[in-house]
Amino acid sequence: MSPYDPSAFPPFxxxxxxxxxxxxxxxxxxxxxxxxxxxxQGRWALPGGFVRDDEDLAGAAGRELAEETGLxxxxxxxxxxxxxxLEQLATYGDPRRDPRMRVVSVxxxxxAPDLPAPRAGGDANSARWASVEELLxxxxxxxxxxxxxxxLAFDHATILADGVERAxxxxxxxxxxxxFCPPEFTVxxxxxxxxxxWGVALDPxxxxxxxxxxxxxxxxxxxxxxxxxxxxxxxxxxxxxxxLNPPMLRPEV
Amino acid sequence: MSPYDPSAFPPFxxxxxxxxxxxxxxxxxxxxxxxxxxxxQGRWALPGGFVRDDEDLAGAAGRELAEETGLxxxxxxxxxxxxxxLEQLATYGDPRRDPRMRVVSVxxxxxAPDLPAPRAGGDANSARWASVEELLxxxxxxxxxxxxxxxLAFDHATILADGVERAxxxxxxxxxxxxFCPPEFTVxxxxxxxxxxWGVALDPxxxxxxxxxxxxxxxxxxxxxxxxxxxxxxxxxxxxxxxLNPPMLRPEV
DNA sequence: AGAATAGTGTCTGTCAGACATTATTAA
DNA sequence: TTAATAATGTCTGACAGACACTATTCT
Numbered sequence: 001m002s003p004y005d006p007s008a009f010p011p012f013x014x015x016x017x018x019x020x021x022x023x024x025x026x027x028x029x030x031x032x033x034x035x036x037x038x039x040x041q042g043r044w045a046l047p048g049g050f051v052r053d054d055e056d057l058a059g060a061a062g063r064e065l066a067e068e069t070g071l072x073x074x075x076x077x078x079x080x081x082x083x084x085x086l087e088q089l090a091t092y093g094d095p096r097r098d099p100r101m102r103v104v105s106v107x108x109x110x111x112a113p114d115l116p117a118p119r120a121g122g123d124a125n126s127a128r129w130a131s132v133e134e135l136l137x138x139x140x141x142x143x144x145x146x147x148x149x150x151x152l153a154f155d156h157a158t159i160l161a162d163g164v165e166r167a168x169x170x171x172x173x174x175x176x177x178x179x180f181c182p183p184e185f186t187v188x189x190x191x192x193x194x195x196x197x198w199g200v201a202l203d204p205x206x207x208x209x210x211x212x213x214x215x216x217x218x219x220x221x222x223x224x225x226x227x228x229x230x231x232x233x234x235x236x237x238x239x240x241x242x243x244l245n246p247p248m249l250r251p252e253v
Numbered sequence: 254m255s256p257y258d259p260s261a262f263p264p265f266x267x268x269x270x271x272x273x274x275x276x277x278x279x280x281x282x283x284x285x286x287x288x289x290x291x292x293x294q295g296r297w298a299l300p301g302g303f304v305r306d307d308e309d310l311a312g313a314a315g316r317e318l319a320e321e322t323g324l325x326x327x328x329x330x331x332x333x334x335x336x337x338x339l340e341q342l343a344t345y346g347d348p349r350r351d352p353r354m355r356v357v358s359v360x361x362x363x364x365a366p367d368l369p370a371p372r373a374g375g376d377a378n379s380a381r382w383a384s385v386e387e388l389l390x391x392x393x394x395x396x397x398x399x400x401x402x403x404x405l406a407f408d409h410a411t412i413l414a415d416g417v418e419r420a421x422x423x424x425x426x427x428x429x430x431x432x433f434c435p436p437e438f439t440v441x442x443x444x445x446x447x448x449x450x451w452g453v454a455l456d457p458x459x460x461x462x463x464x465x466x467x468x469x470x471x472x473x474x475x476x477x478x479x480x481x482x483x484x485x486x487x488x489x490x491x492x493x494x495x496x497l498n499p500p501m502l503r504p505e506v
Numbered sequence: 507a508g509a510a511t512a513g514t515g516t517c518t519g520t521c522a523g524a525c526a527t528t529a530t531t532a533a
Numbered sequence: 534t535t536a537a538t539a540a541t542g543t544c545t546g547a548c549a550g551a552c553a554c555t556a557t558t559c560t
Contacts (some may be wrong), residue, residue, distance in 0.1 A: 014262075094309045226557090249550095458526095484538055
């Protein structure tokens with residue numbers, strides 16, 4: 001086959017889909033939007049849209065993220081800014097994943113701190129945070145039951161599952177869990193992030209020893225807080241270290 | 254923005270590019286093909302080609318792999334077959350990565366045992382195994398020097414670097430290094446794979462203890478061999494375990 | 507007082523790094 | 534014999550899991 005004959009390539013539509021994860025009320029949640037048109041009209045789906053002619057993939061993902069949430073994705077090099085972590089997840093291109101035409105979707109993963117309320121791109125009430133556990137449970141349960149119990153549109157349940165798995169494994173060996181936290185946070189809040197993402201309970205004392213003993217992971221921010229009740233806890237900021245070595249161990253493997 | 258308006262999407266070309274890695278003579282090598290036409294005519298590039306209208310991304314990657322090497326990508330679930338490991342790597346979509354048109358490339362990573370000789374798809378002499386170290390060294394060295402010292406075409410040096418980094422990190426916590434070995438291999442041969450991929454020397458005794466002590470990683474194949482000279486070594490096959498826990502540790506981190 | 511959370515310390519088993527020693531072949 | 538590789542064993546330090554104990558707040 002002659003490679004790269006510009007006149008003989010099948011045209012594809014290329015989209016970005018976003019797996020936006022956050023931790024709300026001790027549960028891992030994902031941002032979903034309600035579809036206003038067929039196919040899958042009325043069903044929940046991951047936010048996303050077409051890649052424009054002049055933007056790259058990360059740019060398109062960042063633009064969609066800003067349109068849906070008002071968040072700005074920040075460069076992983078920068079210390080903080082009120083941005084979320086954004087990275088490419090995987091690409092989905094089954095010929096029949098969209099019944100209308102050939103669509104290749106480059107999924108991206110976003111880890112965001114808890115946000116007040118989702119803000120829809122065009123129509124206001126069509127976006128919400130949904131528990132990942134519920135979204136993935138209805139995936140295997142097959143068809144729709146009543147109202148909001150239908151699985152996600154297209155192959156979005158698969159994409160969501162891949163994104164959740166990426167997040168679960170990546171907080172083991174990186175400092176990415178801090179992307180779920182506000183700029184200043186306590187060790188207990190960080191631990192509850194791990195517990196929500198992994199769905200397990202961690203020993204508070206061993207966790208404290210681990211995260212405070214890893215150089216560059218946390219830097220003291222100076223103050224204390226009693227957000228959770230009990231003895232006041234020190235506030236920390238995310239340190240410069242991005243890799244955790246040795247990693248945080250996930251129980252029950 | 255109205256999502257999914259089928260009549261108003263910019264058309265993209267979608268290709269798959271392959272990072273095919275193997276270990277030859279104690280060095281990590283990648284398969285490269287010489288470009289026969291502009292742009293980058295005469296330069297080396299990663300093998301790849303257009304995704305066809307009716308195939309999915311992994312299917313396109315597997316087809317290109319077979320065309321270039323005769324290898325068949327095997328399902329990771331199956332024990333062996335003479336196939337190579339294939340997985341999606343990442344997607345590259347900068348608007349200017351191909352000077353002629355908008356091309357989004359879904360790169361795939363292939364780990365293959367040492368193969369006798371590369372077999373080109375169309376023209377015979379245009380494919381070869383090149384040392385990864387040399388390919389990546391000339392990336393930063395800038396422009397072409399003499400003859401074969403030019404960097405890879407397009408953004409393929411970046412893609413190659415990402416693929417190598419994926420392979421280097423993945424053999425830490427998975428049994429994927431066995432994909433570089435023939436169906437039956439010795440502990441020493443497996444150790445030399447790790448040494449070539451990581452570019453370090455490992456203690457043979459600690460390595461032996463680690464791999465033979467991890468349940469399900471290696472299963473004895475029965476025979477012995479003296480391929481390397483010295484005392485005959487036991488032959489092993491890859492076991493069913495796909496995850497290494499605890500992982501193999503990479504020195505000097 | 508009692509409950510809740512934060513923070514420090516101790517003990518123990520696992521395991522990686524360093525290195526000694528023996529076994530078995532080829533040249 | 535010498536060199537090369539394979540295989541097993543020992544010692545030690547780092548660290549995770551389990552858990553006792555103290556500190557500081559709110560109700």
